[in-house]
Amino acid sequence: MIATSTLLLFSGACVALAATPGPDMLLITSRSISQGRASGFASLAGIQLGTYCHTLAAALGLSQLFVAVPLAYDAVRILGACYLLYLAWKTLASARHIAAKTSPEPASAHKAFRQGLLTNLLNPKMALFVLALFPQFITPQSDSVVVQMLLLATILNAIGLVINGSLILLVSNMRNRFNTGAFSARWPNYLLSGVFTGLACKLLFDSRK
Numbered sequence: 201m202i203a204t205s206t207l208l209l210f211s212g213a214c215v216a217l218a219a220t221p222g223p224d225m226l227l228i229t230s231r232s233i234s235q236g237r238a239s240g241f242a243s244l245a246g247i248q249l250g251t252y253c254h255t256l257a258a259a260l261g262l263s264q265l266f267v268a269v270p271l272a273y274d275a276v277r278i279l280g281a282c283y284l285l286y287l288a289w290k291t292l293a294s295a296r297h298i299a300a301k302t303s304p305e306p307a308s309a310h311k312a313f314r315q316g317l318l319t320n321l322l323n324p325k326m327a328l329f330v331l332a333l334f335p336q337f338i339t340p341q342s343d344s345v346v347v348q349m350l351l352l353a354t355i356l357n358a359i360g361l362v363i364n365g366s367l368i369l370l371v372s373n374m375r376n377r378f379n380t381g382a383f384s385a386r387w388p389n390y391l392l393s394g395v396f397t398g399l400a401c402k403l404l405f406d407s408r409k
Contacts, residue, residue: 202339202348207355210337214356218363225397227319227373228364231272231312233340234291234392237372242309244364248315248357253321254330255353259346263331266324273324280322287315288396293388 224247232240257263266273320326330353338348 201339201340202351206337206339210352211359213333214359215363218356218360220408223362223402224320224360225367226395227399229367230370230392230395231316232368233374233407234389235312236311237368239312240368240372241365242312244361244368246318247314247320248360250317251330251357252350252353254327255329255334255349256346258331258334259349263327264325267331272359275321276324277403278361279323280319281400282402283318283322284396284403287319288393288400291393294389319399325403325406346396347385349408 205385228243228247231243254263266276334349334352337352338345342348
């Protein structure tokens with residue numbers, strides 16, 4: 201079993217990580233402004249399920265593939281960027297529906313969950329992050345490594361839920377305050393599309409470090 205002192209140290213690191221603005225926080229925030237708190241929480245749930253998947257992959261040694269085979273890392277990175285650009289295009293198309301005063305496709309929590317999950321899974325840097333951080337806090341001679349890794353992922357997700365959940369509740373109110381008029385009804389979609397495009401460029405042009 202992981203020592204209590206180690207769990208407290210890991211929790212402190214998680215608080216610092218979750219409170220630092222990053223791609224996940226940017227995506228959740230823009231989704232909440234664009235489509236409301238339900239979509240924000242659905243995106244967060246998808247991202248957190250992706251964290252569990254990356255954790256299992258790291259515990260089972262699958263994430264080592266990205267370290268040993270650079271081509272695999274690049275393939276997932278490019279695929280993830282293409283998916284994000286597709287989401288950016290779909291979001292812009294939704295904005296055009298609003299501009300034409302036609303009925304856009306209603307926001308779907310299931311779709312937001314799926315997009316959050318796939319965005320997380322197709323980010324190889326998340327796999328390398330889990331692979332680099334989590335093993336520092338486990339005790340190989342103690343319980344199952346998989347169980348310990350999943351425990352750490354649960355702590356990370358729980359802290360992320362508190363911090364990002366509070367942010368979702370805060371920023372989702374902006375949607376009702378500013379969502380009046382033709383442009384005001386479209387700007388959240390432009391914002392979300394820009395976030396998807398920015399994340400795609402980050403995946404394409406960032407180094408592995």
